[in-house]
Amino acid sequence: MEKVFIIGLGLIGGSISRAIKKEHPSVQLVGYDIKNDQVQMAKKLGIIDQSAESIKEGAESADVIIISTPVEQTLNVLTFLGELSLKEGVIITDVGSTKKKIVDHASFSLPKTVTFIGGHPMAGSHKSGVAAAKTHLFENAFYILTPGSNERPEKIEQLKKLLKGTKAQFIVMTPEEHDSITGVISHFPHLIAASLVHQAEKKEEMFPIIKRLAAGGFRDITRIASSNPVMWRDIIVHNHDVLIELFDEWIQEMKQIKQFIEKLDKEQLYTYFEKAKTYRDGLPEREKGAIPSFYDLYVDVPDYPGVISEITGYLAKEEISITNIRILETREEIFGVLRISFQSDEDRMKAKQCIDRYTNYETYIL
Ligand SMILES: NC(=O)C1=CN([C@@H]2O[C@H](COP(=O)(O)OP(=O)(O)OC[C@H]3O[C@@H](n4cnc5c(N)ncnc54)[C@H](O)[C@@H]3O)[C@@H](O)[C@H]2O)C=CC1
Numbered sequence: 001m002e003k004v005f006i007i008g009l010g011l012i013g014g015s016i017s018r019a020i021k022k023e024h025p026s027v028q029l030v031g032y033d034i035k036n037d038q039v040q041m042a043k044k045l046g047i048i049d050q051s052a053e054s055i056k057e058g059a060e061s062a063d064v065i066i067i068s069t070p071v072e073q074t075l076n077v078l079t080f081l082g083e084l085s086l087k088e089g090v091i092i093t094d095v096g097s098t099k100k101k102i103v104d105h106a107s108f109s110l111p112k113t114v115t116f117i118g119g120h121p122m123a124g125s126h127k128s129g130v131a132a133a134k135t136h137l138f139e140n141a142f143y144i145l146t147p148g149s150n151e152r153p154e155k156i157e158q159l160k161k162l163l164k165g166t167k168a169q170f171i172v173m174t175p176e177e178h179d180s181i182t183g184v185i186s187h188f189p190h191l192i193a194a195s196l197v198h199q200a201e202k203k204e205e206m207f208p209i210i211k212r213l214a215a216g217g218f219r220d221i222t223r224i225a226s227s228n229p230v231m232w233r234d235i236i237v238h239n240h241d242v243l244i245e246l247f248d249e250w251i252q253e254m255k256q257i258k259q260f261i262e263k264l265d266k267e268q269l270y271t272y273f274e275k276a277k278t279y280r281d282g283l284p285e286r287e288k289g290a291i292p293s294f295y296d297l298y299v300d301v302p303d304y305p306g307v308i309s310e311i312t313g314y315l316a317k318e319e320i321s322i323t324n325i326r327i328l329e330t331r332e333e334i335f336g337v338l339r340i341s342f343q344s345d346e347d348r349m350k351a352k353q354c355i356d357r358y359t360n361y362e363t364y365i366l
């Protein structure tokens, strides 16, 4: 029986563990976390089959090791793994949001007999902790793999097979490509989101009503600023070279817009917004690749009989048609997840507003 050892039982480690279990029920999932409450919760929720007392105990008998700690900790874990007697043929992977530092560190701390394949499932949330772990967290998301240039293709295939239950779309690239891309679309926007929040907070001294008025669009564009500060501090530090370059480019961009505004150059301002709108409108709503396109809405619902008819009742009242509805997971005393599919994004958004209006259940789009 294949033994998979998960180090770091949080949102991502827990979600991967769930996805592996669903696809490969016979795999033995062993977990370790420095926080005992996370280990106990993971056991209680059936996310792992058993816990290890130490990294050494779990790692030396594992066929696959998944490191799902914050990226700075991942470096320490790799150093430690390099000092152990690991099984021949073991595959080690991680889930960190940065790749260059981690892949470089793995290549000098691990013996050549070990396969290291960097990994980054590109989905998540601002929540952390194992209690928020979900089997379908990575469904339809991209899952980037950054293997070393000497790794054998069959090892990459073995890892993809193990992670099949994530239903993610795998893409292989270099760690440098990964960090440049995620710098632009994830890390830098995170800094901007946090800076906008700080700006609003400073203005609150003058206009105490700001907080109440900021509940709409401002909340949407700053959602990621509610993420775990330790995790993001580490990500920014890891990818600092890329980010410094992006800062220079962005400051130039801001200077240019500032000039348009100072000169009251309506034409340039219009073109600026118009070009941004065209590019943004052309972004795939959810890139699916080979996976068929559905407009899914997820609803965290309490697990009681009749909850489906309650929800469909609200939707029927507002004449919103659905194409499919399914409970994805139910556990005793814990919320289940309803996945409702719609024909269009418009219907999905109407449904989200409708459910938000009638209930307190959390609705979200992955
Ligand atoms: N949260 C997100 O949306 C996403 C996060 N990631 C990456 O996934 C990794 C984990 O993030 P989350 O699961 O969100 O964080 P989390 O905070 O939910 O879980 C991390 C877990 O690692 C444990 N941990 C820390 N140091 C440890 C160590 N030395 N040994 C064992 N356990 C240790 C913590 O106690 C915690 O339970 C990070 O590297 C992050 O960059 C990747 C994609 C999305």
Ligand SMILES: O=C(O)C(=O)Cc1ccc(O)cc1
Residues within 6 Å of the ligand: 096, 097, 121, 122, 123, 124, 125, 126, 186, 224
């Ligand atoms: O909350 C969100 O929308 C995110 O952007 C989640 C996320 C956080 C970190 C990653 O490396 C990938 C995805």
